[in-house]
Amino acid sequence: MTGTPSGPPLDLIAAAIRRERERAGLSLTELARRSGLAKSTLSQLESGSGNPSVETLWALSVALDIPVSRLIDPPRPEVRVIRAGEGPAVRSERAGYTATLLASCPPGARRDVYRIDARPGEARESRPHQPGTVEHLIVGTGRALAGPADEPVELGPGDYIAYPGDVAHVFRALAPGTMAVIVMEHR
Amino acid sequence: MTGTPSGPPLDLIAAAIRRERERAGLSLTELARRSGLAKSTLSQLESGSGNPSVETLWALSVALDIPVSRLIDPPRPEVRVIRAGEGPAVRSERAGYTATLLASCPPGARRDVYRIDARPGEARESRPHQPGTVEHLIVGTGRALAGPADEPVELGPGDYIAYPGDVAHVFRALAPGTMAVIVMEHR
DNA sequence: CGTGCATGTTCGTCAAATCGAACGATCGGA
DNA sequence: TCCGATCGTTCGATTTGACGAACATGCACG
Numbered sequence: 371m372t373g374t375p376s377g378p379p380l381d382l383i384a385a386a387i388r389r390e391r392e393r394a395g396l397s398l399t400e401l402a403r404r405s406g407l408a409k410s411t412l413s414q415l416e417s418g419s420g421n422p423s424v425e426t427l428w429a430l431s432v433a434l435d436i437p438v439s440r441l442i443d444p445p446r447p448e449v450r451v452i453r454a455g456e457g458p459a460v461r462s463e464r465a466g467y468t469a470t471l472l473a474s475c476p477p478g479a480r481r482d483v484y485r486i487d488a489r490p491g492e493a494r495e496s497r498p499h500q501p502g503t504v505e506h507l508i509v510g511t512g513r514a515l516a517g518p519a520d521e522p523v524e525l526g527p528g529d530y531i532a533y534p535g536d537v538a539h540v541f542r543a544l545a546p547g548t549m550a551v552i553v554m555e556h557r
Numbered sequence: 558m559t560g561t562p563s564g565p566p567l568d569l570i571a572a573a574i575r576r577e578r579e580r581a582g583l584s585l586t587e588l589a590r591r592s593g594l595a596k597s598t599l600s601q602l603e604s605g606s607g608n609p610s611v612e613t614l615w616a617l618s619v620a621l622d623i624p625v626s627r628l629i630d631p632p633r634p635e636v637r638v639i640r641a642g643e644g645p646a647v648r649s650e651r652a653g654y655t656a657t658l659l660a661s662c663p664p665g666a667r668r669d670v671y672r673i674d675a676r677p678g679e680a681r682e683s684r685p686h687q688p689g690t691v692e693h694l695i696v697g698t699g700r701a702l703a704g705p706a707d708e709p710v711e712l713g714p715g716d717y718i719a720y721p722g723d724v725a726h727v728f729r730a731l732a733p734g735t736m737a738v739i740v741m742e743h744r
Numbered sequence: 745c746g747t748g749c750a751t752g753t754t755c756g757t758c759a760a761a762t763c764g765a766a767c768g769a770t771c772g773g774a
Numbered sequence: 775t776c777c778g779a780t781c782g783t784t785c786g787a788t789t790t791g792a793c794g795a796a797c798a799t800g801c802a803c804g
Contacts, residue, residue, distance in 0.1 A: 383611060398782060408763045413783055421761070423608045423791075424570060424629065439626040442611065483693050483740060485715060506670050508738050510697030510714075527697075528672060528736065549715065551695045551738045553670060585752055595793045600753060608791070610761080 379442070384418040386441045390434050391416075405433035467494050467543075469552075482554040486541065488514070493542035495519060496535075503535030504555045512548025516541045566629065571605040573628045577621050578603075592620035654681050654730075656739075669741040673728065675701070680729035682706060683722075690722030691742045699735025703728045 391401050391412075398416075402409035407429055414420045422430075424438075431438040468487045488494075493515070507516055509525045517523045517531055519538040525531060533539060535554060578588050578599075585603075589596035594616055601607045609617075611625075618625040655674045675681075680702070694703055696712045704710045704718055706725040712718060720726060722741060 379615070380611070397780075399780070409782080410764075410784080411762055414761085417783085421610045421612050423610050423761070424567070424614070425608050426762080427611070427629075428566070437626075438629050439624075442614075442625050483695070483717070485695060485717065487715070508670070508672060508697075510695075510736060510738070528674070530670070530672065549697060551697070553740055584750080586750075596752075597754080597794075598792050601791090604753085610791070613792080 380421060381418050383422070383441055384416050384420065387412070387430065388416045390436055390440065394434055396434075401430075401433055405429040467491075484552040484554065486548075486550040486552055488512075488541070488543035488548050488550075489546050490543050490548075493540045495538060495540045498537050499535045499554070504532060505535040505539065506530070506532045506553040506555065507541075508551045510549040510551060512546065513544035514541060514548050514550060515544055516550075567608060568605050570609070570628055571603050571607065574599070574617065575603045577623055577627065581621055583621075588617075588620055592616040654678075671739040671741065673735075673737040673739055675699075675728070675730035675735050675737075676733050677730050677735075680727050682725060682727045685724050686722045686741070691719060692722040692726065693717070693719045693740040693742065694728075695738045697736040697738065699733065700731035701728060701735050701737060702731055703737075 391398070394401075396404070398409050398412055401407075402412055405412075407426060411420070411426070415422055415426075427438050427441055431441065467489075470485045470487075507514075507525070508530045509527055511527055513527075514525050515522045516525060517533050517539060519540045522540050522542075523531055524544070541550075578585070581588075583591070585596050585599050588594075589599055592599075594613060598607070598613070602609055602613075614625050614628060618628065654676075657672045657674075694712070695717045696714055698714055700714075701712050702709045703712060704720050704726060706727045709727050709729075710718055711731070728737075
């Protein structure tokens with residue numbers, strides 16, 4: 371029945387709490403006072419013997435002035451470079467449209483970053499994605515008609531648009547060599 | 558004394574759980590079986606009368622195949638357009654560098670989107686941001702030298718780089734009319 | 745028209761998270 | 775050296791989350 375041996379990261383949470391507390395320069399007593407929690411609770415949590423509730427986590431995140439995610443999703447940054455032309459390219463059936471996935475959605479993150487290279491031609495329509503998704507589009511070069519399918523907006527170099535990704539939307543290049551960046555923000 | 562009566566979003570979590578479950582097309586019984594939780598627990602949670610522990614949340618997120626954050630951070634989408642030249646511009650002291658904030662970090666989100674317009678000149682150095690921050694940079698036009706301050710990378714049109722934002726980093730335009738997009742991802 | 749199986753809810757019990765208070769340890773000043 | 779303050783830990787009492795079983799309801803099938 372294991373299937374997922376991904377044990378509950380109680381130790382990680384414990385470490386995160388201690389780390390964030392010490393980062394804020396707070397003592398256990400002080401944090402207890404600010405968060406309204408008992409310092410015994412905090413002590414036990416930081417010692418790893420604890421399974422806090424959301425209320426507890428929320429109180430902590432408020433007192434530490436950090437998003438709750440910081441306490442449960444362990445991060446890990448890196449340095450990556452993807453040269454123009456490299457990277458996983460998702461070409462449309464029709465030529466003249468190339469979407470390159472620059473930064474996919476790793477565990478813990480919730481956004482994809484694409485580079486779009488397109489030539490004038492048929493519009494590329496996208497069916498709705500996951501509800502709550504928001505797309506950010508910045509035109510680099512050329513011109514494009516993009517946005518919600520029922521109300522697209524004409525954009526020039528440097529223009530920016532944000533629109534819900536959970537409804538049908540469209541992208542159509544209006545000039546040769548049109549390049550754009552799309553940040554697809556999942557929820 | 559907080560000023561923000563930001564009550565624990567128990568209702569939001571309840572709604573989120575139900576939403577995500579129905580999205581996955583799972584019945585309460587099925588989700589209970591997959592997550593190893595009692596369906597009574599799930600029922601109570603979805604009814605809003607509950608304060609789940611991290612173990613419970615973790616089991617849910619694994620069973621639903623979503624990050625835990627999806628259950629605790631509330632969303633909110635919109636449609637916005639910022640024309641080139643519009644929007645809050647943050648000019649550097651030295652001329653030749655303009656950063657425009659396209660999408661700031663509203664409550665619940667955790668990323669800022671900037672457009673950078675720069676001319677060759679002095680490098681612009683940024684001190685470390687919040688720990689865990691990751692910056693994504695895509696060059697639109699021109700050339701730039703960017704990345705960690707101790708190991709910058711030369712980038713051309715379409716090139717992409719991701720690097721930790723919690724260490725000193727730098728951006729220097731190498732050609733006139735250099736435009737880039739920076740996605741600053743907080744944690 | 746019953747029967748079988750499903751979904752989602754309610755109730756009593758148990759384990760555990762949280763709390764408040766007391767306890768040694770450490771540090772700084774008189 | 776002694777005293778006070780603060781730090782973090784430990785210990786019972788209480789609240790509360792999680793579980794399992796029973797329950798009401800709806801739907802398909804014979």
